[in-house]
Amino acid sequence: MARSSAALQRHERPKQKAKRAGRRLSPAELDAVIETAESLVPSFAPLIVLLAFTGLRAREALGLRWQDIDLDNATIRLRWQLAKDDRTYVPVKTDAGVRDLPILPQLRRRLVEHRLASPWTRPGDRVFAATGGKPKAYRNARRALEKVSDALEIDLASHDFRRSLASYLIIAARADEGAVTGLLGHANIATTRRLYAADWREAEERNALVLRQLADAGIGQ
Numbered sequence: 001m002a003r004s005s006a007a008l009q010r011h012e013r014p015k016q017k018a019k020r021a022g023r024r025l026s027p028a029e030l031d032a033v034i035e036t037a038e039s040l041v042p043s044f045a046p047l048i049v050l051l052a053f054t055g056l057r058a059r060e061a062l063g064l065r066w067q068d069i070d071l072d073n074a075t076i077r078l079r080w081q082l083a084k085d086d087r088t089y090v091p092v093k094t095d096a097g098v099r100d101l102p103i104l105p106q107l108r109r110r111l112v113e114h115r116l117a118s119p120w121t122r123p124g125d126r127v128f129a130a131t132g133g134k135p136k137a138y139r140n141a142r143r144a145l146e147k148v149s150d151a152l153e154i155d156l157a158s159h160d161f162r163r164s165l166a167s168y169l170i171i172a173a174r175a176d177e178g179a180v181t182g183l184l185g186h187a188n189i190a191t192t193r194r195l196y197a198a199d200w201r202e203a204e205e206r207n208a209l210v211l212r213q214l215a216d217a218g219i220g221q
Contacts, residue, residue, distance in 0.1 A: 033156065034048060040147055051162075053104045055101075055183060058141060065125060071108060074108055075101065076100065086135060094187045095187075120133045
């Protein structure tokens with residue numbers, strides 16, 4: 001007898017064609033995701049930390065080799081991504097996707113720990129290696145993230161890390177359009193403006209509020 005959709009595991013359920021919009025995780029939610037990943041799916045935790053602090057697409061991250069990561073200079077050189085067969089490599093999505101990314105201190109510490117614990121550390125080895133040194137499969141990474149999502153009772157997808165980082169850059173770091181476009185690897189600034197228009201409006205409103213508060217305090221009069 002066939003099981004109902006409700007009885008199926010998430011990865012067994014029929015796939016929805018429509019993609020939902022990315023959601024912005026608060027810093028507290030992001031910390032909870034990382035903490036839960038470390039305890040619940042430790043073999044995928046370094047990947048989740050990297051997604052959280054680089055804005056890489058999932059297949060871009062899964063395609064990384066140690067030769068692409070310079071821990072001394074805290075830089076990731078992105079040139080290739082894992083293909084849909086989970087074995088071969090293809091160029092990143094667009095020419096703009098070819099980029100060098102900074103490694104934030106928390107991510108660097110986690111990558112150092114991950115490398116020390118991994119048997120696959122030669123330059124050509126996969127950073128996120130499965131049994132036998134093969135790259136971890138995209139579907140398995142998705143399932144690991146679903147376990148974290150279910151444990152926290154939130155709707156979570158890999159794209160949410162990318163969405164959240166963009167918001168932090170725009171609202172908290174006040175990064176300009178060019179910087180955000182470059183870090184995310186968008187083909188052009190117009191794409192960045194369209195995807196994150198609400199974040200720039202929020203940043204502008206916050207800046208306007210600060211200026212009003214200064215004026216109310218008699219500063220700059």
